Amino acid sequence: MACSSESSVKFSSSDLNTTAMPQMSGHVEQNLQPVLFQIYGKIWNVQARLGQGVSASVYRVTSGHGSSAAVKEFQVDPQGGDYGYLKESSVLEDIQGHKNIVTLYGVFTNHSPLGVATRCLLLELLDVSVSELLVRARNQGHSMWLIQHCARDVLEALCFLHREGYVHADLKPRNVLWSADDECFKLIDFGLSFKEGHQDVKYIQTDGYRAPEAELQNSLAQAGLEGDAGCTAAVDLWSLGIILLELFSGIKLKETVRSQEWKANSAAIVDHIFSSNAMVYPAIPVFHLRDLIKSMLHHDPKLRSTAEAALISPFFNIPFAPHIEDLVLLPTPVLRLLNVIDDSHLHNEEEYEDIIEDMREECQKYGSVVSLLIPKENPGKGQVYVEYANAGDSKEAQRLLTGRTFDGKFVVATFYPLSAYKRGYLYQTVQ
Structure with a gap:
């Protein structure tokens, strides 16, 4: 549940680790990374800067109780209007409660030791972005399981957003992030969002993911001219179509969509991109995905698919299993250890119980273990499934266990979908 109350944050010099701060000379540096925030009476330490834009910076913060969150700190508005902060906080407060939209925990004002007051959002901390997944694709497309998962999650978010009357207006890979604990993709960054029919932002969407009608409107605005009508929710579907095409191809398409050939x-x-990758994927899902993407990329926004219509595409009726790469890239609270147990150990009850106890003891070094499973038969025979209390613990365990030896074997550690584990469904993952 979002908290809309304000917290006024004040620091004294004794609150700060001054050795972590660069020397100041002559002017106030607005981009200085804070060392900590005091939020609702609690100290949150800054662990890292996750991103920095023109109007705001985002930090990963942790409390003394082990909780983690993100703080989005807006730059000082020289006009004193705090427009960006007020815009995004009001939109987020209005659309809270959907599992595929980032959670807003609260808002507060930060008073730095230099006397600069900045407005901040306290947000749910998410994990890897689709942008990072594209970088790791190395010009090879992602699995159908991952593409389907991302497409469904984003469309569910857009259905909700559009029903509430909002247009996201800046959908791009960097604004779609994986939630390790909720095991789904979520939308972030609503700084350009607006109510359909009441567009209050002239320049919308990011180059490479910008719909043709937004391109035209931006050009008119730059020339000081007014367009006939504002952009609609259809601009979000265009952006998603490009994102899915990039996930399928593994290639950034910015130059392609700017070309005259594309227009x-x-x-x-x-069609050419899909025919080039056709040998990598099974034919029927490829055709369904191609048709889904093409329905989002009509140049006429009136012909473009809606989010609700896109969700009933046959592409979403096909069950896929994750690739092992997916289970390495997308953290969850469940860890799966491979190359650990010999078959001979599984059928000696005494040895089996000893291994269970040894694995539990080892895995508890990295966090709170909720359950541990070592199947004696396929699927999953001899693999170790460890459910941690949260994804933070499983990520730490994955980092520290990968490459370790257990009984003379090198351990391979991947994550595993919590929902499948809870149902007792053990994927035979595609290698």
Whole structure:
């Protein structure tokens, strides 16, 4: 539940680790990374800067109780209007409660030791972004399981957002993040969002993911001219179509979608991308995904699919298993250890119980273990499944256990979907 109350944050010099701060000379540096925030009476230490834009910076913070969160700190508004902060906080407060939208915990004002007051959002801390997944793709497309998971989650978020009357207006890979604890993708960054029919932002969307009508409107605004009508929710579907095409191809398409060839016949380019990758994927899902993406990329926004219509695509009726790469890239509270147990150990009850106890003892060094399973038969025979109390513990265990030896064997540690584990469904993952 979002908290809309304000917290006024004040620091004294004794609150600060001054050795962590660069020397100041002559002017106030607004981009100085804070060392800590005091939020609702509690101290939160800054662990890292996660991102920095023109109007705001985002930090990973932790409390003394082991809780983690993100703080989005807006730059000082020279006009004193705090427009960006007020815009995003009001939108987020209005759309809270959907599992595929980042959770707003609260808002507060930060008073730095230099006397600068900044407005901040306290947000749910998320994990890897689709942008990072694309970097790791190394020009190879991601699995159908991952593409389907991302497409469904984003469409669910857009259905909710559009029903509430909002347009996200800046959908891009960097604004779609994985939630390790909730095991789904979520939308972030609503700084350009607006109520459909009441567009209050002239320049929307990011180059490479910008719909044709937004491109036209931005050009008119730059020339000081007014367009006939504001952009609609259809701009979000265009952006998602490009994101899914990039996930399928493993290639950033910014230059492609800016080309004259794309503007002349984008459908032919989509067909070419799919025919080039056709040997990698099974045929029927490829056709369904291609048609889904093409339905989002009509140049006429009136012909473009809606989020609700896209969700009933046949592509979402096909069950996929994750690749092992997916289970390495997307953290969950469940860890799966491979190359650990010999078959011979599984059928000697005394040895089996000893191994269970040894594995539990070892895994508890990295966090609170909720349950541990070593199947004696396929699927999952001889693999170790460890459910941690939270994804933070499983990520630490994965980092420290990978490459370790257990009974003379090198351990391979991946994550595993908590939902499947809870149902007792053990994927035969595609290698």
